[in-house]
Amino acid sequence: GESVGLHLPTLSVQEGDNSIINCAYSNSASDYFIWYKQESGKGPQFIIDIRSNMDKRQGQRVTVLLNKTVKHLSLQIAATQPGDSAVYFCAENAGNMLTFGGGTRLMVKP
Amino acid sequence: EAEVAQSPRYKITEKSQAVAFWCDPISGHATLYWYRQILGQGPELLVQFQDESVVDDSQLPKDRFSAERLKGVDSTLKIQPAELGDSAMYLCASSLVTSGGPFFGPGTRLTVL
Numbered sequence: 001g002e003s004v005g006l007h008l009p010t011l012s013v014q015e016g017d018n019s020i021i022n023c024a025y026s027n028s029a030s031d032y033f034i035w036y037k038q039e040s041g042k043g044p045q046f047i048i049d050i051r052s053n054m055d056k057r058q059g060q061r062v063t064v065l066l067n068k069t070v071k072h073l074s075l076q077i078a079a080t081q082p083g084d085s086a087v088y089f090c091a092e093n094a095g096n097m098l099t100f101g102g103g104t105r106l107m108v109k110p
Numbered sequence: 111e112a113e114v115a116q117s118p119r120y121k122i123t124e125k126s127q128a129v130a131f132w133c134d135p136i137s138g139h140a141t142l143y144w145y146r147q148i149l150g151q152g153p154e155l156l157v158q159f160q161d162e163s164v165v166d167d168s169q170l171p172k173d174r175f176s177a178e179r180l181k182g183v184d185s186t187l188k189i190q191p192a193e194l195g196d197s198a199m200y201l202c203a204s205s206l207v208t209s210g211g212p213f214f215g216p217g218t219r220l221t222v223l
Contacts, residue, residue, distance in 0.1 A: 008150055034210070043114075043201050043214035044153065089152050097166065098143075098212065100152030 008087060010105045019077040021104045023090030028071065030092035035064060035075045037086045038103075044089060047075070082108045112136040114215030116202050122221045128190035131218045135183070135204030143212055144177055144187050145201040153201055159185065192222045 013019045025033070031052040036044035050057045050064045050073075057064050063076040073090050085108045090101045115134040123129050135142050140161050145153035156175065158166040161182040170177065174193070179185040189196055200218045205211035 032210075036214075041219070043116075043199075043203075043217045046211060046213050049210045091152075096141075097158075098155065100154070103150075103152055 008103050008105045010107060012107045012109060013080050015080060015082060015108055015110050017080055019075075019080045019084070019106060021075045021077075021088050021106065023073040023075075023101050023104075025071050025073060025090065025092040025101070027092055027094045027099070028068075030094040032093035033064070033066060033073050034091045034093070034098075035062075035073075036089045036091065036100075037084075038089060039086045047088075077106075080106075080108050082110060084108055114202055114204055114213060116200075116215040116218055118218055119216060120219045120221075122223065123192050124223050125194055126191040128188065129192055129220065130189075131187045131200050131202075131220075133185045133187070133202030133215060135185075135202070136206075136213060139204035139206045139211075139213075140182070141205045141207075141212065142179055142185050143203040143205075144185070145203065145214075147199040147201055147217070149198075156187070189220075192220075194222050196220060197222045 034049045035047045037047050038044045048059045048062050048064050050066050055066050061078045065074045087103045087105050089103045091098050117132050121129055142159040144156045146156050147153040156170045157177045159179045162179050175189055177187045201214050203212035203214040
């Protein structure tokens with residue numbers, strides 16, 4: 001993920017629809033990945049993680065998919081709700097060093 | 111539910127003054143991180159501790175920033191002197207190898223005037 005400063009990529013979805021947020025990571029040695037949700041003025045909140053020996057992991061209303069071939073990570077949110085509106089960051093861990101992507105803003109329309 | 115605690119939540123200071131931030135990680139978490147986040151960007155690591163030892167401070171501006179975790183539990187990050195460009199959110203996080211993460215605290219919003 002590349003930082004885009006103040007102009008975050010934005011995904012706008014209708015309440016009840018599914019959301020897919022994508023992330024390209026850079027280090028082929030990364031073996032652990034995390035998705036965080038960050039609401040305005042708050043710290044990042046851990047949503048779901050996945051290790052490199054898996055390609056899919058599901059949580060409550062969220063699914064993370066990992067494609068190591070193209071170094072791509074995605075977060076799927078089912079039945080998106082207004083409370084899901086936030087900035088979402090992916091993070092990759094290589095050698096016990098965590099690096100964040102630039103974030104995507106999710107806006108949920110009622 | 112266990113959480114990372116940080117104080118203060120907000121700090122306004124004038125340039126050239128000294129500021130300090132405190133963090134108490136989740137109980138039992140050996141790894142503690144300090145990150146800096148500029149509005150609209152992802153967090154960037156400043157320093158990482160394993161117990162009381164620094165394992166990575168390559169991105170810490172050591173001429174003005176210092177961090178310590180003397181007893182391997184809570185930690186303090188200090189800036190002296192503060193500069194206008196230091197205005198940002200300072201985030202503390204902690205992790206345990208077997209439990210994933212790191213997990214973040216609420217952050218300290220620093221404004222330097």
